[in-house]
Amino acid sequence: MRASSPEIDTENTAANTDVVRVLSRGLVLLKAFCPRNAPLTNSELSEATGLPKPTVSRLTATLMRLGYLDYLPGKTQYRLGNAALSLGFGTLSTLDVRLRARERMQRFADEEDLLVVLSVRDGMVMVCQVVCRGRGALTVRLEVGSRVALPFAAMGRAWAASLDPSVRATVLSEISQHFPEQDFQLEMEEAAAQIRKSGFCMTVSELEPDLMGAATVINLARAQGPYVLGCAGPAFRYPRERCEAELGPKMMALRRQLEEDALGPVPTPHIVEPA
Structure with a gap:
């Protein structure tokens, strides 16, 4: 008897793919601040990364909420936050x-x-x-x-x-x-x-x-x-x-x-x- 193939959960596969895509874009966004962590607007981040501005706006809002970005309200700019800097120091400490x-x-x-x-x-x-x-x-x-x-x-x-x-x-x-x-x-x-x-x-x-x-x-x-x-x-x-x-x-x-x-x-x- 031929073994039956396991069913593929297409819904979960698609969801995982979306999560990976968002994570990848978030990391690309964080790297845009290197090497000097100069403050950048959403428009400047969009130009630097090639990501659509609406996507950048969603990412910066999420990354700011998680502490990976700080928001500078007077200039509507972002820069790397303590959470992002901690990742770098964590690597260097090893x-x-x-x-x-x-x-x-x-x-x-x-x-x-x-x-x-x-x-x-x-x-x-x-x-x-x-x-x-x-x-x-x-x-x-x-x-x-x-x-x-x-x-x-x-x-x-x-x-x-x-x-x-x-x-x-x-x-x-x-x-x-x-x-x-x-x-x-x-x-x-x-x-x-x-x-x-x-x-x-x-x-x-x-x-x-x-x-x-x-x-x-x-x-x-x-x-x-x-x-x-x-x-x-x-x-x-x-x-x-x-x-x-x-x-x-x-x-x-x-x-x-x-x-x-x-x-x-x-x-x-x-x-x-x-x-």
Whole structure:
């Protein structure tokens, strides 16, 4: 006797699909406030996310009621509320990346007079989690929370180049869909060749004019997935030859130090209790 197929609850399936869609749109809306949590109106949120304004109005009302958004009545604007910020701090509390890495990164930034960044991949962008500046790197426009288009940055290319070839092919397909105006096949192949040769890859004037970038994937113990360690500075001070011969090896040494630090005990922040 053939087993009968279970009946499909089309009503519950449709309802679940609607819930997932609403959740997805709500998360897209929250991400629109990154990286600086600047106040935004419903119209600005609609333009930033591509969602219809009536949908945005319903979402902001719900998210405000749940504490994920604060409403600024004088300007009819919203910004991230404490509930949303708690989610971010909750994630950071499970990682000791910033406490472990910042001191060495800042020392490296000062010694080499560069911008030094620790980032993670989020879709088609690299999100800066730690940013350290040397005195001469003040003009590089990256801050904590900045989101850099993946295929244009050395950090994004280092992440993609370090993937298994079959996985990298899938990522390249996604990149071509998100950035149809430019073919990054050759750039990604060059980055993969650089990673195989020396462990890091470089870009010149890709992210900003006359800006050099170098990056390497870094595996930190107990971290959720790979991070990317990158640095950037004026291309006239760090041409490709100097980057290959001097800066890249120094950055790789910093990477090894950070990976070794991550294996040690978690440092405890010094908290001063109120009198």
